[in-house]
Amino acid sequence: MSEKSASKRLYYLDSLKYIFCLIIFWTHFTGAFWTMCEIKPDLRPELQALFLPPLSILVDSNLALYGFCMLAGYLAAHKKISSLKDLLVQFITRYIRFVIPFFFINLISFVIYYTIGFPTVISSQLLNNSWIGTFYNHAPTLSGLITASLTMSGELNGPLWMMKYIFFGTCFIFLYNFVRELIEKKASSGSAAAVIIYDIICLLCMIYSFFHLPEPNFFHFHLVLMGVVLMRINEHIQKGNNFMFLPVAIVPVFLDAGGLTNILFPYIHAHFPEMSKYFIWNMYWVIGFSFFLILGIIHSPALQKALEIKPLRTLAPSNFSIYLIHFPLITCFSLHLYILMVNRISYSKEFIILAITTFTALFVIAWIYENTVGKFQNRMIKKINDTIMKTICL
Template sequence: MENKRQNYLDGLKAIACIGVFLTHFYGAFMNPQLSETVTYLGSDLLKVLLDGDFQIGIFCVISGYLAAKSAIKTPAALVKKSLGRYLRFSLPIFFICLVIFLIEKMLGFYNGEAGRTLGNSWFAGYYSTPHTALDLFTSPFFKLWFMADDSFSGPFWMLSYMLLGSLLTYLGSFLMEKFPKLHLVVFLVLTAAAFFIHYVTFACLLGAGIGWFIREVRNGKGLNYLFTVLSVLILWLVHSGHMQLLPKISPEAYLSGKFVLDGYFKAFYAALLLICLMGTKWIKLFLGLKPMAWLGRLSFGVYAFHWPVICSFAAVLFTALYGTMDYTAMYGILFAVSVLMTFGISWLFAKYVEPVCSVTIGAVLKERLKK
């Protein structure tokens, strides 16, 4: 049962990370010269899949849900869990940054030139400052977490908030063990804190709340089906814009520098989606298929590597091909190259680097327990 559950969550993570990849590729090379069919796919038919905030919400809700799985009964266990989470982020990211550093020095990033050609300042704005060898160590182990450094890969911007969400989840699991009669109070206080930190952290706590709830209360099938039907209807009608239950607020609408209302709504939608899937067996079976599980194992690599691949391999091809052929045909070539390079690098990373990281982290945590 545990493997099946894990597999369907891996499949959902795969779809979310692929969605982020598609969002960034579509946004980077979007141009009026694209055919109406491609434009329609991006702006209407695949609107939900090409919503980066929604995909991040899915990824973070799953992260929080998984982090809430195990009980944490002692301060030592809390420290071990927290240190382990930091290392499981930092050590793989160190090797990811190393790969990106090698790409930068051997090929270079051409997104600046490509972005200026397309009049896309967002695309052109990344990788304007070369990285140094010192950055390889300071970014993955310090600056990424305490200074929101996303210079190696733009999607890294949310990882510090995601780590904080995991730490709050571990703290919540510990407090619930210490104060069994105050579970609801602990959840509400931590979720309120996450709400005012960032919507990414909030999404993690929503997922943790689902995990805590399932761990303690087993609902009947009828209630599960009711939640499924209602959640699917709300998710589809609201997010597709067919039913304005919530005000339409753009990502640029701020109450403060971090308070992006659109992101909070989409974190809520992502939590609803997870609840939907828990009561929908045929979708879980699809997400648990071996190809989906395989993609799920590559999901973090896809999330981390797709942006530097787009800004290097795809962008240099763009500068060579732009104006020499039909734009839609060129767009297809750039997409194929981006997919092959992103998934190829991610597969190599998952096969050879992640096992080394797991063994190293296990050894570090074992030594920590001896002290």
């Protein structure tokens, strides 16, 4: 892959990750103030339309979360690892790239807890939302802060729980790439057949383990591994202006945004009732939606151009900062603002004010974080990684 094509690829994939992060933010925001409330607040019908198809796709982060995991695996799959030293370096530097940002956002959450505070418990009671009450409901300790950072726990920032699956998934991909490279070198004339056999064995192992998970959330690890499947499929697809991939990307979005539940399922139920149980919305469908959405975009120049418009290209690099800060922002700023307004104005007005101010704060704080803490943590990562490289090369 040329430098030019690699650069182009990163532009639209960064934009896609940015959109995924915004969807995850909106899902958590609406989860706090509507979707996760056991007794729904008195919200005007026009605003309730935000939670109905097709806008329902924006308040269920599964499509975005699964896609985020697959993109991480897809990008990791392009890493060339030709020696044990390279493999070791990738493991260590990858860990550093996760742990340092974890530490800084956890430190910020730690400071917020003991200063401004997270009013999750009282908000949980006011909103009849037990979900939001599960966060920041006990005092964190300094040792807990360090442990949560080193183990990539979501204790101080709920949504970060899934990053450990991305970390282990990408490390597993590095190991897969190393062994594959080794086979190509050792097998000489029969390398093509040996590599194919290796890929098939790895794929079968992945499929088997997917249905024998050690714990429910472990399938996110497999989502990362699906990034390798994406790359291998791409190797057999001819590049060019192939318009057939436009519907490959658009149809999954249509199905996830209500098409499966409101159109496809009723049709199957009416004409093929024995098959209808397979057309109920579930995680397997959403995994397919995410996979084909990404596959379609990777091979659709029209969609790539749409994702490379200047505003998105400007904002997209802050996608990780958006992900890091969005939940402490909701559980601190948004909930504090809600408590100030509760029972003073209608809930519909509260919701509109909360949505507008939280979105505005998200963009502003993400920009500040990216250009202060983000730059500092990136310098730290680079310095630590450079030190590791020098030490290993000695």
